[in-house]
């Protein structure tokens with residue numbers, strides 16, 4: 001049993017929880033994820049670890065209430081418990097001193113970017129962070145991620161805050177102005193990671209993306225999370241979740257993410273009906 005110590009609403013439908021999980025907090029590295037189950041027979045859902053405190057034995061998770069299980073997770077209160085959390089899973093993000101790193105976070109993906117940004121900064125890099133949301137209300141962790149970054153750029157699709165446009169707009173301008181960029185890491189909607197990778201490919205800037213396909217066991221056994229990278233099949237839970245964005249087949253990933261849309265809708269409706 002894993003106790004929820006802190007719970008906060010961040011933006012509409014997005015919640016933060018800090019959970020007592022000593023074993024996971026002791027080992028987790030930036031870029032890794034956990035799989036949790038609310039009940040013994042519950043659905044297994046993968047969620048990226050947004051932060052961790054080894055001394056206190058706590059991991060933080062930020063999640064979007066999008067399906068039945070995440071909605072049920074959102075109903076748990078401080079002091080209540082999650083039946084099962086497995087992790088850390090996946091390969092940690094490769095962190096080294098490369099010079100200038102641009103970290104790009106789209107919407108909720110910004111949460112997963114936070115420990116990675118911190119690690120790149122601690123490794124001695126100059127860190128430029130670009131975070132974006134649909135509008136001002138959808139910007140998360142601006143203060144926290146800004147404190148780790150040499151420069152923070154915020155965009156909103158509707159222009160209600162920061163630069164009006166998508167996260168790719170300032171990145172495109174930086175590339176156009178020949179600003180020194182040694183590496184890019186992008187986390188967010190698949191379409192955003194595709195757009196970022198497309199931008200950087202033409203100028204040969206190394207770009208890593210964190211893929212979030214449907215997962216089941218999370219340990220490389222079931223094959224559900226398969227993605228195509230450099231024309232080879234890889235398991236995101238085991239070989240990833242980070243991959244070279246210039247080699248990922250994003251269209252196939254987007255197609256596969258829609259596989260269970262109907263079932264997910266039915267399950268969500270059933271859950272709401274039961275409540």
Ligand code: NAD
Nearest residue numbers: 106107108109112132133134166167188189192195210212
């Ligand atoms: P969203 O649709 O609101 O988009 C967020 C931002 O991404 C936009 O404001 C925009 O700046 C950018 N963006 C969107 N479409 C773009 C495009 N075509 N070109 C360039 N930029 C674009 O995002 P959301 O609803 O917050 O969803 C977040 C996504 O992040 C979800 O799909 C979720 O699965 C994913 N996510 C991934 C991870 C991970 O570890 N890979 C972790 C958490 C969330």
Ligand code: FES
Nearest residue numbers: 216218220223237
């Ligand atoms: Fe089963 Fe990755 S989730 S192989």
